[in-house]
Amino acid sequence: MPDDHSWSKPPRSRAARNLLPHGFPFLLVDRVVELDPGRQIVALKRVSAGEELSGRGAFPHSFSFSLIAEAMAQAASIAAASVSEGEAPPSGAYAAIKEMRILREPRAGEELWLKMKLLHQFGRLFEFRGEAKIGGELVGEGELILRLS
Amino acid sequence: MADDKVLKEQIKDLIIRRLRLEISPNEIDDNAALFEDGLGLDSIDALELVVGLEQEFGISIPDEDVGKEAFASVEALCSYVERHKGK
Numbered sequence: 481m482p483d484d485h486s487w488s489k490p491p492r493s494r495a496a497r498n499l500l501p502h503g504f505p506f507l508l509v510d511r512v513v514e515l516d517p518g519r520q521i522v523a524l525k526r527v528s529a530g531e532e533l534s535g536r537g538a539f540p541h542s543f544s545f546s547l548i549a550e551a552m553a554q555a556a557s558i559a560a561a562s563v564s565e566g567e568a569p570p571s572g573a574y575a576a577i578k579e580m581r582i583l584r585e586p587r588a589g590e591e592l593w594l595k596m597k598l599l600h601q602f603g604r605l606f607e608f609r610g611e612a613k614i615g616g617e618l619v620g621e622g623e624l625i626l627r628l629s
Numbered sequence: 630m631a632d633d634k635v636l637k638e639q640i641k642d643l644i645i646r647r648l649r650l651e652i653s654p655n656e657i658d659d660n661a662a663l664f665e666d667g668l669g670l671d672s673i674d675a676l677e678l679v680v681g682l683e684q685e686f687g688i689s690i691p692d693e694d695v696g697k698e699a700f701a702s703v704e705a706l707c708s709y710v711e712r713h714k715g716k
Contacts, residue, residue: 575672575673576673599680600676600679600680602675602676602679602690602693602696603672603675603692603693603696604693605672605673605675605676607676607680625673625676627672
């Protein structure tokens with residue numbers, strides 16, 4: 481997935497990930513690979529067999545469909561919140577899923593690449609479109625709206 | 630005055646189409662509030678209307694304060710569109 485990036489910014493992995501209020505086991509972004517603050521992001525989630533939330537999908541040790549959508553939202557939330565310079569950065573919450581297509585569940589040992597791009601912003605609402613891939617295989621795509629608070 | 634009526638119909642059509650409302654244009658009162666007690670729209674609908682106005686009229690709503698004024702009613706939105714057309 482990193483081969484088709486059209487932008488390049490130094491990774492700000494830990495600092496950017498700290499923009500999420502989530503903790504284990506619900507933090508679904510392991511690394512921020514590329515970040516264009518406020519506009520787009522590529523992030524990575526490594527799916528492991530030992531995750532608290534795995535095994536609740538259709539297959540044992542798989543990452544359920546809804547968690548892919550949540551991981552996409554968490555990545556988008558980092559991108560949206562990364563323009564803030566305050567000491568208490570805003571955090572994003574799902575306001576709406578406009579469309580979402582999940583094709584298969586990632587399994588333990590697979591890397592889920594999350595690429596999200598801002599489409600529109602109005603006030604505290606951010607509309608993103610993005611995709612989730614494993615290697616070059618598309619496993620999820622959709623549009624979602626986050627509210628930053 | 631005829632242009633004003635046409636614009637109001639265009640705005641109502643945009644609202645119904647973009648927000649997938651199951652009502653007809655003549656059910657929207659020109660002076661009724663679009664949000665809360667009026668049509669009952671919410672902030673997500675506002676984002677959809679902002680995008681629709683940009684794409685179909687080439688008009689931007691830069692922030693929430695301007696949005697509150699512009700989205701007060703169909704009448705207010707028509708007035709906003711007329712003032713910002715071609716800018």
